[in-house]
Amino acid sequence: MTAGIDLGHPQAQAIRSDEDVVRVRQLVRGVAVAVKLSLVDQTKVVTAASELARNTLVYGGGGTVEVATVDNGRRRGVRIVFADSGPGIPDLDLAFTDGYTTGGGLGLGLSGARRLVDEFEIETSPETGTRITVTKWSR
Amino acid sequence: MALSAEESGRLAALLGGHAERVTQRWTEIVAGSLRGRLSQAELRRQVQDLHSAIVATGEHGAIDLSAESAAELRAALSDLSRGRARQGFSATETAISVFALKDVLAGLVEEAGGDNALRDYIAFSRLIDEMGLFTFESFVRTRESLIADQAEQLLELSTPVVKLWEGVVAVPLVGTLDSARAQVVMERLLQTLVDTGSPYAIIDITGVPAVDTQVAQHILKTVVAARLMGADCIISGIRPQIAQTIVALGIEFGDIATKASLADALRHVLRLNGVETARRQPRRDV
Numbered sequence: 001m002t003a004g005i006d007l008g009h010p011q012a013q014a015i016r017s018d019e020d021v022v023r024v025r026q027l028v029r030g031v032a033v034a035v036k037l038s039l040v041d042q043t044k045v046v047t048a049a050s051e052l053a054r055n056t057l058v059y060g061g062g063g064t065v066e067v068a069t070v071d072n073g074r075r076r077g078v079r080i081v082f083a084d085s086g087p088g089i090p091d092l093d094l095a096f097t098d099g100y101t102t103g104g105g106l107g108l109g110l111s112g113a114r115r116l117v118d119e120f121e122i123e124t125s126p127e128t129g130t131r132i133t134v135t136k137w138s139r
Numbered sequence: 140m141a142l143s144a145e146e147s148g149r150l151a152a153l154l155g156g157h158a159e160r161v162t163q164r165w166t167e168i169v170a171g172s173l174r175g176r177l178s179q180a181e182l183r184r185q186v187q188d189l190h191s192a193i194v195a196t197g198e199h200g201a202i203d204l205s206a207e208s209a210a211e212l213r214a215a216l217s218d219l220s221r222g223r224a225r226q227g228f229s230a231t232e233t234a235i236s237v238f239a240l241k242d243v244l245a246g247l248v249e250e251a252g253g254d255n256a257l258r259d260y261i262a263f264s265r266l267i268d269e270m271g272l273f274t275f276e277s278f279v280r281t282r283e284s285l286i287a288d289q290a291e292q293l294l295e296l297s298t299p300v301v302k303l304w305e306g307v308v309a310v311p312l313v314g315t316l317d318s319a320r321a322q323v324v325m326e327r328l329l330q331t332l333v334d335t336g337s338p339y340a341i342i343d344i345t346g347v348p349a350v351d352t353q354v355a356q357h358i359l360k361t362v363v364a365a366r367l368m369g370a371d372c373i374i375s376g377i378r379p380q381i382a383q384t385i386v387a388l389g390i391e392f393g394d395i396a397t398k399a400s401l402a403d404a405l406r407h408v409l410r411l412n413g414v415e416t417a418r419r420q421p422r423r424d425v
Contacts, residue, residue, distance in 0.1 A: 022315050025349060043349060043380035044387060050351040051388075098389050106352045112388035 010068035015056050015082075024053040024065050028080060031067050035076040037138050045078055045136040048116040051109035052082045052132055058103055060084025060130055070135060077118070077137035085129035092124065141203030146262050149255075151197025153247050154190060161243055162186050168239035173232060185222070185236070188215050204269050216270060217277040224281035233278045237271045298324050300331040307339045307408050308332065309401065313346030321357035325364060332370045339411075340365050341404045345376030355390045362395055373397070375404035 011031070013024055028049040032042040049065075056063040063084030070079045089095045096114070101107035114120045119135040142150065154161055165186045170179060192215040196202050203209060216237070223233040241264055248260045298320065303309045308331050310324055328340055342358060344350065350358075362372040375398040377385075385392075398404040406416055 018317055022317075025315075029348075040380040040383050043384050047349045047351045047384045047388065050349055050353075054351075054353060106356050106390065108352045108389045112352060112390075115387045115389070116384065 010066040010081075012064060012066050014062070014064050015053050015084075016062045018057070021050060021053045021057060024067075025050050027065075027067050028078065031069060031078050032136070035069050035078060035138055037078065037136065041136055041139070044116040045080075045134075048113040048134060048136075049080055051113040051116075052080070052134065055109055056082045056084045056086075056130075059089075060086030063129070072137075075137045075139075077135050079133065079135045082132045082134075083129065084131075088124040088126045088128075088130055089122075090126075092122065141201055141206070142197075142262055142266050144201045146259060147197040147200065147202045149259060150202070150263055150266075151194045153244070153251065155194045155198070157247060158190065158194075161247070162190050164243045164246070165190070165239055168242055169236045172235045172239070173228070176228070177226070185219055189219065189237075189240075192216075202266060204266070204273060212270075213273065216274050220274045220278040221281045224278050224285070230275060230278050234271050234275055237267060237274050241267050298327055300327045302331075302335060302337070303341065303405055304409065306335075306337045306412070307341065307405065308335060308337045309341040309343055309404075311343045311346060311401075314348075316347055316354045316357055318353075318357070321354075321361070325357075325361045328361060329364060329368060332365060332368055338370055339373070339408045340370050341373045341375055341401065341408070343376040343401045343404070344374065344381070345378070345401070347376075347381075350381050350385060350390075352388060352390060355385070355388075355392075359392070359395075371396075373404045373407060375399070375401045 011027060013027055014020060015024065025046050029042060029046050032045050037045065049067075053065060056065070061084065063082065063086070065083075066081045068079050068081075070077050094100055096111045097107075098111050099107040113134065117134040117136045119133075121133040122130070123132075124130040162183065166179070166183050169186065170177075170182055173182070189212075192212040193202070196209050196212045199208055201208075202212070204213065219236060220233050223236070244263050244267075245260065248256050248263070298310070298312075300308055300310050308328070310328050312324065314320075316324070328342075331337070332340060342361065344358070347354060358374065362374070365372045373396045374392065377397055377399055396404075396407060398407060409416055
């Protein structure tokens with residue numbers, strides 16, 4: 001049993017500042033190590049979490065993240081849910097275009113994060129904000 | 140939740156009338172909780188300061204902790220918590236210094252008796268609670284400023300620019316590269332390029348655990364700035380997992396030279412300068 005990691009129960013973290021983005025990375029890394037993801041997959045899921053957490057902070061005006069372990073009987077994985085109550089994403093196709101940004105970044109965060117994980121779901125509306133669920137399975 | 144003028148007057152009279160006993164008892168209780176980590180004399184002085192601030196405020200009318208008239212009392216409370224926070228006491232140990240007054244007052248009110256005793260005591264308690272919370276808040280504020288100071292010191296510490304060879308400087312990046320650190324790194328690097336007149340700079344990211352788009356953007360900006368000054372940048376320390384992540388993210392480093400290790404980067408630069416490095420044949424002992 002890995003110390004400090006409660007398997008099965010989602011661990012929540014608020015995203016309010018840049019320091020929280022670092023905390024999200026550490027939290028995700030801890031869970032990724034616990035489910036025995038390879039070093040490459042650990043780095044990928046941590047990087048994806050970093051991108052999405054920063055999006056939650058910058059474009060969603062802050063929100064929450066929940067990190068949980070998942071098990072489909074054959075493989076184990078990490079599931080991360082990012083939720084904010086920001087303005088939502090008006091044009092998803094545009095937002096997923098490489099190089100498109102409204103902020104001043106590289107415009108690769110959202111599309112890159114989708115390529116870094118195995119499953120990627122997004123729900124967005126101006127009323128409820130944006131909710132992104134990503135999963136990375138161990139090989 | 141301020142005390143009325145009459146209540147404040149009674150509190151001031153009660154505390155002022157038994158000044159010696161109050162400070163004595165108050166000091167004892169606080170000393171018990173701090174277990175000798177603060178000298179008796181120092182503690183006594185703090186308690187006396189607080190005591191006289193409360194009495195002085197009460198004598199001048201209603202005690203309202205947020206009002207202008209309580210400025211002296213607030214100053215005494217924040218002095219106390221600042222001192223405690225800097226000396227490494229816990230929040231509880233700091234708050235007890237104020238809450239101890241409740242015990243002292245309980246005895247005094249009981250002795251004085253009267254129809255209003257209970258009501259007065261409740262009102263006094265409320266004021267002390269408020270003072271306690273105020274202490275707590277200034278304690279946290281002080282701690283936060285300490286942490287901010289340390290973060291700044293860390294920033295100073297963690298970004299050395301080292302000279303590797305004649306005309307080659309290197310920046311070993313370690314840890315998280317946020318905007319503030321990226322700014323410091325860029326400034327240091329550019330300044331060192333000017334100071335040393337180096338045409339080559341190596342940015343080593345071995346110690347950066349995750350390279351996301353923000354980190355990449357900071358690095359790219361630094362490289363472009365260095366190029367504007369006529370220096371060539373090489374990025375080294377790209378481990379396999381980082382390389383795969385960068386590809387998946389879709390970050391392009393364009394024509395910037397990248398190497399797996401700092402040694403490779405240095406060899407690359409030396410070769411560009413016409414310096415050949417070769418392993419010397421081990422001397423054969425006959």
